[in-house]
Amino acid sequence: MKAAALSSFGPPDVLDIHELATPDAGPGEVRVRVKVAGVQPFDAAIRRGWTPPFLAAVPPTVPGNEFAGVVDQLGDRVTGVELGTEVIGFSTLNAYAEYVVVPADQIVPKPAAMPWEVAGGFSGNGQGAHLALSHLRVGKGDTVLINAGAGALGSFAVQLALKWGAEQVIGTASEANHDYLRSLGATPVEYGEGLVERVRAVAPGGVDAALDAAGPEALRASVELVKDRNRVRTMLSFDLAKELGVPLFGPGRSASRLQSLVDLYSEGGIGVHIRGAYPLEKAADAHRAVELGHGRGKIVILVDHTS
Structure with a gap:
């Protein structure tokens, strides 16, 4: 072959x-x-x-x-x-x-x-987002920050967080992808210096949970924005996570998790x-x-x- x-x-x-x-x-x-x-x-x-x-x-x-x-x-x-x-x-x-x-x-x-x-x-990004948001205990009324929200995993996470009842989902992305994030139901903010201040401006009530799929700067910003580090996760910066006291999560893919996502797709609940x-x-x-x-x-x- x-x-x-x-x-x-x-x-x-x-x-x-x-x-x-x-x-x-x-x-x-x-x-x-x-x-x-x-x-x-x-x-x-x-x-x-x-x-x-x-x-x-x-x-x-x-x-x-x-x-x-x-x-x-x-x-x-x-x-x-x-x-x-x-x-x-x-x-x-x-x-x-x-x-x-x-x-x-x-x-x-x-x-x-x-x-x-x-x-x-x-399968990969869908299950990764599902697993991460499960560990973050995302639910009704939450304000959730998704770093790299327009990417493959981030766009899954944005949609799932909203489906699970989050009141506001903030997605970081380059400006060219802001309209795409809005189409998913997220509030877009620009990457880079000043990220913490920009997120606080659109979420004056604070951020309850954050997922990093962008890298070290985004993880540091997430830790600054979220009071409880048990509600922060990273998909990339594992060494820094240990340094900052952010929990890691291990393998969790399964047919049942994948089937639930496929069912959601078939119902029109995720794209x-x-x-x-x-x-x-x-x-x-x-x-x-x-x-x-x-x-x-x-x-x-x-x-x-x-x-």
């Missing part, structure tokens, strides 16, 4: 097309013929050589931790899944490939009306904006786009776009 894999760690150019053995589904697993894979900062960090404690990434490594495709092989003891089912799924690696094998409890059915590009980029879609051969360009920052919505890779 074809896969966009790393022969070494480094800049986006190390991500190239490789011919690799097609995997087979083992007991309790399914194999999915991938149509679209999402691209996340996590994938770019793996490419640069970062390795989380639970993972051993040895080249050739295939990044990609979210995907959508068609089930084409069932392992032993798999029940409740049929060959040919269109699914949305998640993994840790291996999604930038024509085939991926995952445990059967890491997929859910794809709604027929959901475009493949949306489905491929749905996904696709910023760019790149063929598998241009996976390096997809990584460059993700690492530019200040983007609006999601970047995906078209693995099999023939039908």
